[in-house]
Amino acid sequence: xxxxxxxxxxxxxxxxxxxxxxxxxxxxxxxxxxxxxxxxxxxxxxxxxxxxxxxxxxxxxxxxxxxxxxxxxxxxxxxxxxxxxxxxxxxxxxxxxxxxxxxxxxxxxxxxxxxxxxxxxxxxxxxxxxxxxxxxxxxxxxxxxxxxxxxxxxxxxxxxxxxxxxxxxxxxxxxxxxxxxxxxxxxxxxxxxxxxxxxxxxxxxxxxxxxxxxxxxxxxxxxxxxxxxxxxxxxxxxxxxxxxxxxxxxxxxxxxxxxxxxxxxxxxxxxxxxxxxxxxxxxxxxxxxxxxxxxxxxxxxxxxxxxxxxxxxxxxxxxxxxxxxxxxxxxxxxxxxxxxxxxxxxxxxxxxxxxxxxxxxxxxxxxxxxxxxxxxxxxxxxxxxxxxxxxxxxxxxxxxxxxxx
Numbered sequence: 001x002x003x004x005x006x007x008x009x010x011x012x013x014x015x016x017x018x019x020x021x022x023x024x025x026x027x028x029x030x031x032x033x034x035x036x037x038x039x040x041x042x043x044x045x046x047x048x049x050x051x052x053x054x055x056x057x058x059x060x061x062x063x064x065x066x067x068x069x070x071x072x073x074x075x076x077x078x079x080x081x082x083x084x085x086x087x088x089x090x091x092x093x094x095x096x097x098x099x100x101x102x103x104x105x106x107x108x109x110x111x112x113x114x115x116x117x118x119x120x121x122x123x124x125x126x127x128x129x130x131x132x133x134x135x136x137x138x139x140x141x142x143x144x145x146x147x148x149x150x151x152x153x154x155x156x157x158x159x160x161x162x163x164x165x166x167x168x169x170x171x172x173x174x175x176x177x178x179x180x181x182x183x184x185x186x187x188x189x190x191x192x193x194x195x196x197x198x199x200x201x202x203x204x205x206x207x208x209x210x211x212x213x214x215x216x217x218x219x220x221x222x223x224x225x226x227x228x229x230x231x232x233x234x235x236x237x238x239x240x241x242x243x244x245x246x247x248x249x250x251x252x253x254x255x256x257x258x259x260x261x262x263x264x265x266x267x268x269x270x271x272x273x274x275x276x277x278x279x280x281x282x283x284x285x286x287x288x289x290x291x292x293x294x295x296x297x298x299x300x301x302x303x304x305x306x307x308x309x310x311x312x313x314x315x316x317x318x319x320x321x322x323x324x325x326x327x328x329x330x331x332x333x334x335x336x337x338x339x340x341x342x343x344x345x346x347x348x349x350x351x352x353x354x355x356x357x358x359x360x361x362x363x364x365x366x367x368x369x370x371x372x373x374x375x376x377x378x379x380x381x382x383x384x385x386x387x388x389x390x391x392x393x394x395x396x397x398x399x400x401x402x403x404x405x
Contacts, residue, residue: 020337023301026294027341027381028348031374033287035349036356038370041280043360058098058229059131060239062090062246064221065259080221081259084209086249087125087225094227094241096234099127102222104212108180110205112164119160120204121179123212123222129190131228132201139173139188142208150210154184158192159202179205182215239264284370288377294341295381302334302389310396317398327394334386335379342378346371 064081087100104123109116126144128134134141142153156164156172165172172186184207193201213220229238239262246260306313313326350366357365 019301023298023337024294024341024344026297027291027338027378028294028345030287030291030294031342031345031378032349032352033290034284034370034374034377035346035366036352037280037283037287038367039349039353039356039365041276041283042365042367043356044276044279046365047360058232058235060227060229060235060242061263062086062225062227062242063261063263064224065261080219081250082222082225083220084213084222086246087222087227089249090225090227090242090245093245094238096230096238096241098228098230099131100228101125101127101131101226102209103128103224103226104209104217104219104222106212106217108216110160110164111178112175113168115164115166115168117160117163119157119163121212121216122204122206123209123216124206125209127228128206128226131226132193134193134201135191137189137191138171139186141188141190141206147208147210150214151208152182152184152211152215153187153207154179155188155190155206156186157190157200157202157204157206159200160205161189179207180216235264287374291374291377291381294378295338295385298334298337298382299385299389301337302330302386303392305333306330306389306393313393313396314398317396323394326396327390330390330393331383331386334390335382338378338382338386339375342375345378346375349374 062082082102084102087102090097091100101124105120107118108121109118110121125147126142129136129141136155137158139155141155142151145151146153154177161172164177165175172189175186176183177186178184190201190206209222227238227242229235242262243258247258250259252259317323317326349371353365
């Protein structure tokens with residue numbers, strides 16, 4: 001009997017192909033949207049994670065304090081509260097800190113032959129490549145000896161190298177460039193790092209921090225200090241150690257606020273991941289609404305089907321079909337439409353998720369949980385929105401159905 005009911009239900013769905021497809025369309029779009037929104041959210045999260053990790057896996061950024069001008073606070077970084085000696089003390093005294101790199105940055109005109117550019121000059125030390133995970137395309141980074149001697153050596157970013165040496169046909173390593181009118185020997189070219197936030201590390205030149213302070217800025221303060229924790233597990237301990245060390249060095253009383261700020265990469269990553277999760281949940285909510293709209297479409301079409309087949313229902317009930325048989329048939333039709341739509345939507349959503357992963361270079365973005373949830377939700381919608389039309393068909397009286405025109 002169940003097989004016969006299923007055959008009748010399938011014939012009814014197949015008899016109106018276009019109407020059945022249009023009925024399934026809401027479910028198809030809803031399921032596809034659920035799978036795609038999950039993939040897009042995961043892609044965004046992976047992108048944020050990779051951008052933060054590209055700044056260094058266990059990096060703490062120490063910024064100077066703030067200053068006020070005319071009663072207006074200028075924000076963190078506006079004061080001059082950090083020095084090279086602070087960076088040295090942190091590395092020597094804090095057991096959970098692996099290494100530090102002070103940073104002094106400003107813009108200057110750089111010239112090589114007939115080519116010139118205005119770019120960022122970053123004074124730092126020999127630890128910078130290890131902390132920022134910088135690899136070299138040519139040559140090498142400067143050494144601790146170069147820093148201690150304040151040598152006039154420079155490491156070019158990939159974009160600066162292309163600008164200064166475009167069309168020259170010479171190897172930049174070993175060449176002399178002028179930075180603000182001062183000659184520097186190029187000892188290396190960094191590999192392309194891509195942009196991070198508003199900073200483009202490729203459009204910059206690294207020189208020893210002592211050289212920058214002696215020849216270019218004339219100041220003994222630094223813009224920031226990068227500190228690398230020994231592992232991700234001790235990030236918070238390292239932050240507390242740095243805070244304690246700097247408060248002692250800056251002779252701050254217990255009641256005095258910090259004149260610096262420590263930015264924890266893990267905190268930033270957690271906050272940004274939370275934002276992407278909210279956006280993903282928002283997309284999932286919109287997708288769920290699409291599924292509900294698809295369910296309403298199924299109910300409408302099933303009600304039309306009941307009206308069109310009133311005489312058929314009356315004849316079947318007159319020759320002995322039980323109420324449960326009619327109810328089951330219409331529920332199976334509704335379930336078949338929703339399940340078919342779910343399968344098609346799943347296939348389209350999977351293709352879309354794979355495309356997003358390939359385009360964004362973030363790998364496989366398919367979420368089995370989202371796919372299973374979408375299918376289960378579609379089945380429930382088919383059953384819930386099919387109950388009313390099925391009950392209406394099952395409750396028809398044979399004599400009224402036979403008289404229906």
